[in-house]
Amino acid sequence: xxxxxxxxxxxxxxxxxxxxxxxxxxxxxxxxxxxxxxxxxxxxxxxxxxxxxxxxxxxxxxxxxxxxxxxxxxxxxxxxxxxxxxxxxxxxxxxxxxxxxxxxxxxxxxxxxxxxxxxxxxxxxxxxxxxxxxxxxxxxxxxxxxxxxxxxxxxxxxxxxxxxxxxxxxxxxxxxxxxxxxxxxxxxxxxxxxxxxxxxxxxxxxxxxxxxxxxxxxxxxxxxxxxxxxxxxxxxxxxxxxxxxxxxxxxxxxxxxxxxxxxxxxxxxxxxxxxxxxxxxxxxxxxxxxxxxxxxxxxxxxxxxxxxxxxxxxxxxxxxxxxxxxxxxxxxxxxxxxxxxxxxxxxx
Numbered sequence: 001x002x003x004x005x006x007x008x009x010x011x012x013x014x015x016x017x018x019x020x021x022x023x024x025x026x027x028x029x030x031x032x033x034x035x036x037x038x039x040x041x042x043x044x045x046x047x048x049x050x051x052x053x054x055x056x057x058x059x060x061x062x063x064x065x066x067x068x069x070x071x072x073x074x075x076x077x078x079x080x081x082x083x084x085x086x087x088x089x090x091x092x093x094x095x096x097x098x099x100x101x102x103x104x105x106x107x108x109x110x111x112x113x114x115x116x117x118x119x120x121x122x123x124x125x126x127x128x129x130x131x132x133x134x135x136x137x138x139x140x141x142x143x144x145x146x147x148x149x150x151x152x153x154x155x156x157x158x159x160x161x162x163x164x165x166x167x168x169x170x171x172x173x174x175x176x177x178x179x180x181x182x183x184x185x186x187x188x189x190x191x192x193x194x195x196x197x198x199x200x201x202x203x204x205x206x207x208x209x210x211x212x213x214x215x216x217x218x219x220x221x222x223x224x225x226x227x228x229x230x231x232x233x234x235x236x237x238x239x240x241x242x243x244x245x246x247x248x249x250x251x252x253x254x255x256x257x258x259x260x261x262x263x264x265x266x267x268x269x270x271x272x273x274x275x276x277x278x279x280x281x282x283x284x285x286x287x288x289x290x291x292x293x294x295x296x297x298x299x300x301x302x303x304x305x306x307x308x309x310x311x312x313x314x315x316x317x318x319x320x321x322x323x324x325x326x327x328x329x330x331x332x333x334x335x336x337x338x339x340x341x342x343x344x345x346x347x348x
Contacts, residue, residue, distance in 0.1 A: 010199035014109050030097065055297075067093070156197075230265065236248075272286075298322050301329035303333070308326065
């Protein structure tokens with residue numbers, strides 16, 4: 001009988017560190033697919049370069065590029081931004097830019113500090129897009145870093161989960177219980193898999209994601225841990241907006257959750273940006289919850305609307321020792337993701 005799951009990394013002392021813990025670096029994949037970004041591709045590439053330039057000031061930045069020509073294009077953008085150091089280019093071709101989902105998820109052993117990679121099947125959010133190249137990225141990342149890589153024969157994406165580093169994992173039913181991911185796995189088996197594969201002890205389930213999200217409800221667009229006992233979640237005050245009821249229900253559920261000691265969690269609310277559309281009729285999943293925490297900074301997607309300033313103030317109040325770095329995501333969001341979707345942390 002096959003063992004389920006095949007690797008119990010949690011039992012071996014490994015855990016997925018929280019995003020705010022020290023990084024060796026950040027790994028990203030360069031946006032290049034015109035079928036994802038359409039006429040916004042150049043703007044998305046410029047926004048991506050802004051992200052790389054900000055990250056390179058505080059940690060290593062590793063970027064997957066399709067070839068030498070693409071590397072040269074990105075280098076020129078970074079020269080203009082005076083980002084000449086701390087950026088490493090890897091000729092690892094990708095289908096698309098979303099390294100959070102197709103990249104390796106790294107774990108750390110509590111006693112030795114040893115880093116290992118986990119490699120999950122990426123099926124492009126339920127078979128929506130080509131992904132054969134993306135599915136090779138996790139192993140390529142691990143090979144370059146010289147880390148052991150543990151493969152799990154089940155579908156899972158980094159944007160579907162968020163952890164507090166001390167045993168809690170936050171996700172959504174709409175995504176991980178969707179039949180387009182692992183139809184043979186029950187909720188109980190998925191929880192067992194997450195605990196063994198990521199070293200967590202308790203899974204907290206929200207219901208649904210936001211309008212326009214083609215991932216079926218990734219958690220990183222709606223609610224994020226910002227410390228071991230605090231979750232930031234987006235809310236929509238406009239009762240006529242499609243997101244109002246969904247986010248209100250998620251907020252109520254968050255307030256009912258308990259940590260491993262049975263204590264309630266602290267919940268901080270973020271606004272949603274004004275609705276963002278492509279071609280006036282396609283709602284895009286714009287959300288301030290898609291921020292990325294790096295060494296000393298937080299990259300916050302902004303959308304050129306009045307709510308940007310409230311989001312900056314709210315996160316500045318939460319991340320008192322980090323600088324909030326706004327990133328114009330008005331072009332990047334056309335690809336249906338922003339800062340967090342593009343990035344995957346490498347623990348120190």
